[in-house]
Every structure is written in structure tokens, then in C-alpha cells.
Amino acid sequence: MSDDGDHQLFEKDVPLMDAPAFVRRARDVEAAWNALLESCARERANLLEMPQMRLARLVALARSEAALSALVRTPEEAHDLVKLHRDWQPRLRSKVHTTHSAAELARALADLRLSFERFNRRWIKTLHELDLGPINALREGYNRFYLLEKECALRSTRIAHLGFQPLEPVTVQRLLEDFPLLKIPEQKS
Numbered sequence: 001m002s003d004d005g006d007h008q009l010f011e012k013d014v015p016l017m018d019a020p021a022f023v024r025r026a027r028d029v030e031a032a033w034n035a036l037l038e039s040c041a042r043e044r045a046n047l048l049e050m051p052q053m054r055l056a057r058l059v060a061l062a063r064s065e066a067a068l069s070a071l072v073r074t075p076e077e078a079h080d081l082v083k084l085h086r087d088w089q090p091r092l093r094s095k096v097h098t099t100h101s102a103a104e105l106a107r108a109l110a111d112l113r114l115s116f117e118r119f120n121r122r123w124i125k126t127l128h129e130l131d132l133g134p135i136n137a138l139r140e141g142y143n144r145f146y147l148l149e150k151e152c153a154l155r156s157t158r159i160a161h162l163g164f165q166p167l168e169p170v171t172v173q174r175l176l177e178d179f180p181l182l183k184i185p186e187q188k189s
Contacts, residue, residue: 022149029142029167032135036170037178040127044179047122051182052090054115058108059085060096071109073186081185109187116182123181127172139167 019027059082062068068078099105143166151160168174 020149020153022146022153025142025146025149029138032138033170036130036135036175040130040175040179043126044123047119047126048088051112051115051119052088053092054108054112055081055085055088056090056092057096058105058112060092061099061105061108063098067105071105071188073188077183077185080183106187109185113184113187116184120181120184123179124172127175127179130172130175132170136169139169142167 018024059068062071065078065082068081069075072078072081147160147164150164151157154160
């Protein structure tokens with residue numbers, strides 16, 4: 001084989017060796033984690049459509065935090081609802097007029113509570129149906145081989161260990177930290 005042929009063969013294999021094994025392993029783990037987070041965010045956003053509409057309707061009917069405070073058990077719950085509305089910024093499909101009817105506000109709060117409860121059930125079910133095996137296998141491989149691969153590449157045990165943190169398995173509880181259940185406001189008695 002000529003030198004030119006060897007050069008072409010080497011260039012063909014270079015992209016496969018773009019980074020040491022430990023770097024590729026870390027990238028794979030990070031990419032899997034980011035893909036899982038993006039998937040959860042998309043699914044959660046879909047499930048939140050109705051709770052967002054129910055909250056938008058309640059806030060439009062009440063029009064003030066004070067009016068919401070008269071409906072829920074504590075002023076903190078009213079504040080949390082206003083903050084959630086501000087964070088979500090839901091848009092109603094039709095105009096809703098402010099009401100002073102306690103019965104209408106109570107119905108809107110009851111609808112919101114039911115919607116939040118339904119979301120929480122569906123979200124827990126969705127998280128429990130996730131197949132976390134592949135991402136946890138990547139994390140286990142990272143914990144098992146990352147230091148060895150880094151030490152081989154850098155030829156230094158001390159440097160290889162700098163900054164290394166083993167990864168915990170991904171659990172439903174861990175995902176709930178990033179994508180929590182909705183707090184269900186208590187109706188004032």
C-alpha cells in the first residue's frame with residue numbers, strides 16, 4: 001500500500017478518534033441526560049395545557065390576589081397561584097369577565113383543583129412508565145470506566161481523579177426534583 005493510501009485510511013479513522021474514550025463516555029452520558037430532560041419537558045408541557053387554562057380562567061375571574069386569597073386557605077396559596085400564572089403566562093381562548101360571584105369563583109377553583117390532581121396522577125404515571133434502564137446503564141458504565149479511561153489517557157491517577165463525581169442512578173424521585181407535581185390549593189371552608 002502506498003503512503004497516499006495509508007494517509008487516506010488514517011484520515012478515514014480520525015473522526016472515530018475525535019476524543020479519548022473517557023471524554024466520549026462523558027458526552028454520551030450528558031447527551032442521554034439532556035435527551036431525557038427534553039423529553040420530560042415536552043411531555044409535561046402537553047399535560048399542563050388544561051391546568052394552565054383552568055388557572056388562567058380562575059385568575060381572569062378573580063382579577064386580583066386579594067380575591068384569590070378569599071377563596072383559598074392561606075394567602076401564600078393565593079400568592080403561589082399568581083406566581084404560577086405569571087410563570088406560565090397562559091392565554092385564554094375566549095374572553096372571561098371578572099366576577100364577584102362566590103359560587104362561580106368556587107366552581108373555577110374546584111375545576112382547577114381537579115385539573116391539578118389529574119395532572120399529578122398523569123405525570124406520576126408518565127414518569128413511572130419511562131424506561132430508565134438505558135440511561136442508568138450509561139451512568140453505571142461512566143462510574144465504572146471513566147476514571148480508568150481517563151487515567152490511561154492522561155497517565156496520572158491523581159489528575160484523573162480531580163473533579164470526578166460518580167453519577168447516581170436516575171429515579172422517578174430525581175426527575176420530580178426537576179419536574180415537580182403541582183401544589184393543589186386548599187379551598188377555604
